[in-house]
Amino acid sequence: xxxxxxxxxxxxxxxxxxxxxxxxxxxxxxxxxxxxxxxxxxxxxxxxxxxxxxxxxxxxxxxxxxxxxxxxxxxxxxxxxxxxxxxxxxxxxxxxxxxxxxxxxxxxxxxxxxxxxxxxxxxxxxxxxxxxxxxxxxxxxxxxxxxxxxxxxxxxxxxxxxxxxxxxxxxxxxxxxxxxxxxxxxxxxxxxxxxxxxxxxxxxxxx
Amino acid sequence: xxxxxxxxxxxxxxxxxxxxxxxxxxxxxxxxxxxxxxxxxxxxxxxxxxxxxxxxxxxxxxxxxxxxxxxxxxxxxxxxxxxxxxxxxxxxxxxxxxxxxxxxxxxxxxxxxxxxxxxxxxxxxxxxxxxxxxxxxxxxxxxxxxxxxxxxxxxxxxxxxxxxxxxxxxxxxxxxxxxxxxxxxxxxxxxxxxxxxxxxxxxxxxxxxxxxxxxxxxxxx
Numbered sequence: 001x002x003x004x005x006x007x008x009x010x011x012x013x014x015x016x017x018x019x020x021x022x023x024x025x026x027x028x029x030x031x032x033x034x035x036x037x038x039x040x041x042x043x044x045x046x047x048x049x050x051x052x053x054x055x056x057x058x059x060x061x062x063x064x065x066x067x068x069x070x071x072x073x074x075x076x077x078x079x080x081x082x083x084x085x086x087x088x089x090x091x092x093x094x095x096x097x098x099x100x101x102x103x104x105x106x107x108x109x110x111x112x113x114x115x116x117x118x119x120x121x122x123x124x125x126x127x128x129x130x131x132x133x134x135x136x137x138x139x140x141x142x143x144x145x146x147x148x149x150x151x152x153x154x155x156x157x158x159x160x161x162x163x164x165x166x167x168x169x170x171x172x173x174x175x176x177x178x179x180x181x182x183x184x185x186x187x188x189x190x191x192x193x194x195x196x197x198x199x200x201x202x203x204x205x206x207x
Numbered sequence: 208x209x210x211x212x213x214x215x216x217x218x219x220x221x222x223x224x225x226x227x228x229x230x231x232x233x234x235x236x237x238x239x240x241x242x243x244x245x246x247x248x249x250x251x252x253x254x255x256x257x258x259x260x261x262x263x264x265x266x267x268x269x270x271x272x273x274x275x276x277x278x279x280x281x282x283x284x285x286x287x288x289x290x291x292x293x294x295x296x297x298x299x300x301x302x303x304x305x306x307x308x309x310x311x312x313x314x315x316x317x318x319x320x321x322x323x324x325x326x327x328x329x330x331x332x333x334x335x336x337x338x339x340x341x342x343x344x345x346x347x348x349x350x351x352x353x354x355x356x357x358x359x360x361x362x363x364x365x366x367x368x369x370x371x372x373x374x375x376x377x378x379x380x381x382x383x384x385x386x387x388x389x390x391x392x393x394x395x396x397x398x399x400x401x402x403x404x405x406x407x408x409x410x411x412x413x414x415x416x417x418x419x420x421x422x423x424x425x426x427x428x
Contacts, residue, residue, distance in 0.1 A: 046428075049288070049292060050292070051288070051291070051427045051428055052428050053428070071291070071292040072292055072293070072294065074292060075292075076288055076289060076292050078285050078288055079285070080283075080284050080285025080288075081284065081285060082284060082285040082286040082288070082289045083284060084217075084221060084284070084286070086221055086224045086225050087217075087220070087221070087224075095213060095217050096289070098209060098210070098213040099210045099213045099214060099217075099290070099293055099294075099295075100210075100289075100293055100294065139285075142289070
């Protein structure tokens with residue numbers, strides 16, 4: 001499997017954010033997007049997820065499911081957590097499991113994903129009372145409640161402590177080692193295995 | 208299909224737990240209808256003549272109050288992005304959310320309408336017809352309202368704009384809803400009005416989600 005972007009041009013309003021960007025991410029690899037604020041990391045990720053239509057260029061997933069769009073094969077984690085305050089932690093995870101996955105062994109999958117992000121003791125707790133970091137972890141637990149080959153993460157470590165960041169890094173490493181691929185926008189060095197860095201600032205200078 | 212039911216039951220559960228939307232709609236309905244006799248005076252003949260119209264207009268306005276939350280809440284916390292990349296087409300996402308709005312707002316309002324009919328000296332024979340027509344007519348309110356809700360999702364204080372967009376679309380429902388309840392219609396007029404009302408709702412159930420999904424696709428950019 002390979003995620004390929006060719007000669008991508010993306011406009012926001014009248015501004016050209018990304019100009020002539022090409023890259024490929026193979027299965028088992030993570031691509032780390034870096035660059036200053038406003039360089040277009042979020043725009044690029046939302047384009048990959050299919051929300052923004054590029055002005056020009058092609059995005060495709062070779063070896064994926066031809067019936068589904070790239071967005072439908074991706075986990076998209078943006079700045080917000082998609083967590084409902086009036087549902088409990090387990091209900092939040094359970095909803096995403098049923099909505100996204102519809103697969104077998106759901107209860108054990110939900111339990112495992114909550115355990116991975118250290119939320120198992122909080123599972124009956126209303127999400128309204130979670131701290132910002134715990135909410136973030138619940139948002140990230142969505143990555144594990146349903147299996148999807150592509151992860152698109154936008155500053156996933158925001159408001160996480162060091163231990164939680166390491167749990168996230170472990171989850172991404174597991175994902176890539178089992179044949180998944182990930183595109184991650186971040187400002188912090190994460191220490192991922194099998195990761196390449198794409199500096200959007202350098203790319204813009206070259207274009 | 209499993210995803211559809213998961214989304215529907217989650218939305219209903221959220222509405223019941225948060226409670227605010229249902230309570231506000233019912234309270235607003237009660238207050239507007241009970242103001243009418245106070246404003247118009249104790250003329251029972253006049254009240255029973257305008258009862259159907261007052262009930263329907265107050266019901267539409269009460270349903271409008273909770274309409275803007277259909278997509279706004281999910282957009283604010285990022286849920287909508289994930290729903291859009293889920294296995295369900297966006298048209299079915301909007302359909303599930305409109306249906307949840309009808310269950311949590313349309314049905315309670317329809318059940319409350321006959322209770323408020325007492326305040327307006329509504330003809331006794333009209334009570335079953337009132338419940339039937341409000342139940343048949345309110346799906347159009349939720350499914351057409353979803354179009355406006357999707358269009359104004361990102362607008363700050365979009366409630367008024369939403370009312371401007373959506374209220375004109377409610378005119379057919381209002382006209383045939385009132386004419387079905389009004390005593391003057393007679394049995395043949397009642398059947399015709401009721402069938403047209405049901406037809407409007409069916410058309411809204413089909414077209415509303417399509418239009419709302421198209422609006423959401425633009426809004427998600």
